[in-house]
Amino acid sequence: MSASALIRSSAAVMAAKLASGEITSVELVQAHLDRIAEVDGGERGIHAFLHVNAEEALAVAADVDARRAASEELHELAGVPIAIKDLIVTKGQPTTAASKILEGWMSPYDATVIKKIRAARMPMLGKTNLDEFAMGSSTEHSAYGITRNPWDLDRIPGGSGGGSAAAVAAFEAPLALGTDTGGSIRQPGAVTGTVGVKPTYGAVSRYGAIAMASSLDQIGPVSRTVLDAALLQEVIGGHDPLDSTSLTDPSTGLADAARLGNVAGMKIGVVKELHGEGFQAGVENRFNESLDLLREAGAEIVEVSCPNFKYALGAYYLIMPSEASSNLAKFDGVRFGNRTLPTDAPLTIERVMAATRAAGFGDEVKRRIILGTYALSAGYYDAYYGSAQRVRTLVQRDFEAAFAQVDVLISPTTPTTAFKLGEKIDDPLSMYLLDIATIPANLAGIPGLTLPGGLADEDGLPVGIQLLAPAREDARVYRVGAVLESLLETKWGGPILDQAPALASTADEATAKIAAEEAN
Known part of the structure; x- marks a missing residue:
């Protein structure tokens, strides 16, 4: 098998080839490192990675090959490479949260x-790019440069975890880890044509993930297939005594659910408030086609109403910045973070903190800290943060009522396809609206999965389909997701990612093609 064909395989296929001895882990890792070198750098490269961990990755791969040759029993995914969002602390590699305030920081421990x-x-x-401290919806707010969408190098890859999604979409990695606070795994998945999962809150330990909003953050898998995501969640899930919010549930049965291949008799709810007006026509078309496919496969499609979802976005943008302002208070140049000294006297702790934060934080982080600090201030706490938490309860009750009628819920993942780089950078409210369909799941702590639903009529860009299930019922989104994935691949003649134009060539060739088109 050629290196090009190898890196386009699913993680499950790679694992099978490793187990059979058809390929070695060293060959597999080197093929991905070569791909990263080919497409990630340069002015118009993908720039999915902030740090490439070649030496360690090859050493681990060589160790796996030696153990396998000695007939040692290994995990199913042993030897399959993975990329890590640079918000998750990793010993031996930099962890920067894409912020200047943590530039060069090396964690003394592993998440x-x-x-x-x-x-x-x-x-x-290696470690992948993100919006600084996971604050953004486009990966344009990284202190270390933007990441580009492999489908169109002039468009955003989503955010905050655009680096992980772009790496998987560009075949630089078969698997990646992301974090999802309001859609930061699922929204990039939707606009890059990849699979992204936000597990049930507490199903995967958050210990070692740099916190933005502790009651909303969740680590989860990024992949190219539903089965691959299930296999990865089984690796990273399970109880952790170091995380006080960790569930005791075992992370088993997810891959079996993805392999079940049957939705006959299931009730699937269409959330009235999460499609229709305000959603791009091409997104609606692909969504409706997905409903038709599930109906033909034996599922019953039921419309449900969640009336308080219309308040979810507003509630989220009070809760999230409030918690962020508290979590980021420690990055002050005194306790944590690179220190910046004021340029004039006197030298006081307060002025050091002010100078450090002014130099170390980007505009979006400052915006959210200010908003959150205001919402938590005396005289405003009940009016803003307290009210938002009451709305959160109403959203949770809407989900409870909906799941009393259906097994899973379905909606478009995002209202539009990927927008152009720079298009919304000065309009944060417009950018926040991209998360309108993903935020409710974080407020309620339930699992959510996005998978590619096809390409929009208007621009030929990926459309995401989102599945939601009750808390602790992650297996349901994998079961329905795998069936829908198979139906859609039959309809589209194969995996959606195979149709990505920018992936058929190197970044340099893509640049030359764009230059030729502009010249004509």
Whole structure:
């Protein structure tokens, strides 16, 4: 098998080829490192990675090959490489949260999910780009430069985890870890044509993930297939005594659910408030086609109403910045973070903190800290933060009522396809609206999965379909997701990613093609 064909395989296929001895882990890792070198750098490269971990990844791969040659029993995904969002602390690699305030910081310990990745012997290719401290919807707010969408190098890859999604979409990695606070795994998945999952809150340990909003943050898998995501969640999930919000549920049965291949008799609810007006016509068309496919497969489609979802966006943008302002208070140049000294006297702790934060934080982080600090201030706490938490309860009750009628809920993942780089950078409210369909799941702590639903009529860009299930019922989104994925691939003649134009060539060739088109 050629290196090009190899890196386009699913993680499950790679694992099978490793187990059979058809390929080695060293060959697999090197093929991905070569792909990263080919498409990630340069002025118009994807720029999915902030740090490439070649030496360690190859060493882990060589160790896996030696153990496999000695007939040692290994994890199913042993030797399959993975990329890590640079919000998750990783010993031996920089962890910057894409912020100048943590530039060059090396963690003295591993996050729990990293320990589990190491235990499974999955080589880590490196750390991926994101919006600074996960604050953004486009990966344009990184202190280290933008990431480009492999489908169109002039468009955003989503955010905050655009680096992880772009790496998987560009075949630079078969798997990646992301974090999802209001859609930061699912929204990039939708606009890059990849699969992204936000597990049930507490199903995957958050220990070692740099916190933005602690009651909303969740680590989850990024992949190219539903089965691959299920396999990865089984690796990283499970109880962790180091995380006080960790569930005791075992992370088993997810891959089996994805392999079940049957939705006959299931009730699937269409959320009235999460499609229709305000959603791009091409997104609506692909969504309706997905409903038709599920109906033909034996599922019953039921419309449900969640009337309080219309308040979810407003509630989220009070809760999230309030928690962020508290979590980021420690990055002050005194306790944590690179220190910046004021340029004039006197030298006081307060002025050092002010100078450090002014230099270390970007505009979006400052915006959210200010908003959150205001919402938590005396005289405004009940009116803003308290009211938002009451709305959160109403959203949770809407979900409870909906799940009393159906097994899973379905909606478009985002109202539009990927917008152009720079198009919304000065209009944060417009950018926030891209998360309108993903935010309710974070407020309620339930699992959500996005998968590619096809290409929009208007621009030929990926459309995401979102599935939601009750808390602790992650297996349901994998079951329905895998069936819908298979039906859609039959309709579209194969995986949606195979139709991505920018992926058929190197970044340099793509640049030359664009220049030729502009010249004509």
